[in-house]
Amino acid sequence: MALNLVWLSFFLIAFVIAVVRLVLGDTSVFPALLTSLFDSARTGFEISLGLVGIMTLWLGLMRIGERAGLIPAFARAVNPVLRHLFPAVPAGHPAQGAMMMNVSANMLGLDNAATPLGLKAMRELQGLNRQPEVATDAQIMFIVLNTAGVTLIPTSVIAIRQAVAMKQGLVGFNAADIFLPTLLATGASFLAGLLAVAWVQRLNLLKPAILMTVAGVIAALGALGMWLRHAPAPQVEIVTSLAGSVFILAVIALFLACGALRRVNVYEAFIEGAKDGFGVAIQIVPYLIAILVAIGQFRASGAMDWVMQGLSNGIAALGLDTAFVPALPVGLMKILSGAGARGLMVDVMTAYGVDSFQGKLAAIIQGSTETTFYVLAVYFGSVGIRNTRHALGCALFADVAGLVAAIGIGYLFFA
Numbered sequence: 001m002a003l004n005l006v007w008l009s010f011f012l013i014a015f016v017i018a019v020v021r022l023v024l025g026d027t028s029v030f031p032a033l034l035t036s037l038f039d040s041a042r043t044g045f046e047i048s049l050g051l052v053g054i055m056t057l058w059l060g061l062m063r064i065g066e067r068a069g070l071i072p073a074f075a076r077a078v079n080p081v082l083r084h085l086f087p088a089v090p091a092g093h094p095a096q097g098a099m100m101m102n103v104s105a106n107m108l109g110l111d112n113a114a115t116p117l118g119l120k121a122m123r124e125l126q127g128l129n130r131q132p133e134v135a136t137d138a139q140i141m142f143i144v145l146n147t148a149g150v151t152l153i154p155t156s157v158i159a160i161r162q163a164v165a166m167k168q169g170l171v172g173f174n175a176a177d178i179f180l181p182t183l184l185a186t187g188a189s190f191l192a193g194l195l196a197v198a199w200v201q202r203l204n205l206l207k208p209a210i211l212m213t214v215a216g217v218i219a220a221l222g223a224l225g226m227w228l229r230h231a232p233a234p235q236v237e238i239v240t241s242l243a244g245s246v247f248i249l250a251v252i253a254l255f256l257a258c259g260a261l262r263r264v265n266v267y268e269a270f271i272e273g274a275k276d277g278f279g280v281a282i283q284i285v286p287y288l289i290a291i292l293v294a295i296g297q298f299r300a301s302g303a304m305d306w307v308m309q310g311l312s313n314g315i316a317a318l319g320l321d322t323a324f325v326p327a328l329p330v331g332l333m334k335i336l337s338g339a340g341a342r343g344l345m346v347d348v349m350t351a352y353g354v355d356s357f358q359g360k361l362a363a364i365i366q367g368s369t370e371t372t373f374y375v376l377a378v379y380f381g382s383v384g385i386r387n388t389r390h391a392l393g394c395a396l397f398a399d400v401a402g403l404v405a406a407i408g409i410g411y412l413f414f415a
Contacts, residue, residue: 006294006373006392007290007291007294010294010295010297010298011294011297013298013301013303014033014297014298014300014301014303015033015297015301017301017302017303017306018030018033018301018302021301021302029300029301029302032300032301033297033300033301035300036296036297036299036300037293037296037297039296040289040292040293040295040296040297041289041292041293043292044285044288044289044290044291044292044293045285045289048281048282048284048285048288048289049281052277052278052281052282053277054115054116054277055116055119055276055277055278055281056274056277056278056281057116057274057277058116058117058120058277059116059120059273059274059276059277060269060270060271060272060273060274060277061251061252061255061270061273062098062101062117062120062273063269063270063272063273063274064255064256064259064264064266064269064270064273065097065255065258065259066094066273067259067262067264067266067269068255068258068259068261068262068264069258069262070097070254070255070258071094071097071098071101072092072094072097073097074096074097074100074101076091076092077100078096078097078099078100079091079092079096080209081209081210081213082096082099082100084203084204084205084207084209084210085141085145085194085198085203085210086099086137086138086141086142087203088128088136088137088138089125089128089138090128093124093128094124095121095124095125095127095128095138098117098118098120098121098124099121099142101117101121101251102114102117102118102120102121102146103145104247105117105247106146106151115378116277118142118146118375118379119284119378119379119382121142122139122142122379122380122382122383123382123383125138125139125142125383126139126383126385129383132383132384132385133384133385133386133387134385134386134387134389135380135385135387135388135389135391137201139380139383139385139391140197140201140388140389140390140391140394141197141201143375143376143379143380143391143395144193144194144196144197144391144394144395144398145190145193145194145197146370146375146379147193147370147371147372147375147376147395147398147399148186148189148190148192148193148194148370148395148398148399148402151182151183151186151367151368154178154179154182154363154366154367154368157178157182157345157363157366157367158175158176158178158179159175160342160345160346160349160363161173161175161178161349161354161359161363162175164346164349164350164354164359165354165355168353168354170354170355173354173355177360178360178363178364178367180413181360181364181406181409181410181412181413181414182363182364182367182368182406184405184409185364185365185367185368185402185405185406185409186367186368186369186402188401188402188405188409189368189369189398189399189401189402189405190398191401192397192398192400192401192402193394193395193397193398193401196393196394196397196398197390197394200390200394283381283382283384284377284378284381284382286381287377287378287380287381287382288374288377288378288381290377291373291374291376291377292337292374295336295337295373298336299336299337299340304329304332304333307332308328308329308332311325311328312325312328323357323358323415324357324358324361324407324410324411326348326351326352326358326362327348327358327359327361327362327365327407327410328365328403328407329344330344330345330348330362330365330366331365331369331399331402331403331406332403334365334366334369334370334371334399335369335370335371335372335373335396335399336371336373337371337374338371338374341366341369341371342366344362345362345363345365345366348362349362349363357410357414357415360410360413360414361406361407361410361414364406364409364410365403365406365407368402368405368406369399369402369403369406370399372392372395372396372399375395376388376391376392376395
């Protein structure tokens, strides 16, 4: 089991490094490991507890959407494309609608909405699973595309950059100037993940529906990118800040309005769906605590610092430009912890300046990669899957591709 080996390795590597540090005279390492152990466990529980309300809200709204016929309608609309990526999922299956909603939320950077929608999709896909503890091809494809999903508007990253710029006294700063580079980097990650899973599962992607969809998306994103590059900074800031909230509230209003028009008792439908939210959120507690504790031990032991120092020395020894190295920890940490990566990004912006090459690259990396281990633990844990097959390998391949692309694109745009 891939996750089993990774989880075990985090603990053992952390312990070995802690012993080495203790032998070298660092007496603070083991107390730090113990503190991290309990803090990570508490954090995992708090995150799960916070998901209870979000899951209750969104599963209730999704039930209204199902009763109103909107989720099946979404499923039928995306079936011409999704049936090639998820051949085992029947046409019009509710999972297709849930996956489409999840992808839309991810594109707008709406983590609070994307997670419950993704968990809903996983539950629908699990209903087609003949081996409940083994991930299906469809679930693996969905997970990998989720971890490498295209982020259309990195809302939180733009907001953080704007706040840091104000603190540093920058006037006329355009916090959204990393939009197009981030989009290209996350697009490379998405493509790498898609191709990796398609290769393992032997899927033929050279289908007219897929090619036309890709061409349409590229054209639309290109037009949006051109607008963002030439639009006034205040206008861009308003659009990026409003996009997520308008999308969420518009979806809720659409569900309620269609439910009312179809004479659905929307209140009762909401309560019926919301009852499942608590159970789903509680079910992921052990999986989330397990992965967060292991990651916490790896960080507290200093293993991440050793990895970064080794990479830095290796890059310098090869005679390559090392300007990107300060931003590299953001990408490596993002695979493990979103909060940790966010802290590292702010640290780079503070140390080098939010408008520096290193600061911009850190923002691109933060906005174009995903917390892979968190997503795998939460999504697979929510349906009780233990054998994740090739999901982790494909997801990490997409992460590496996205990180390399982010660095290259950062040099292309800002070096």
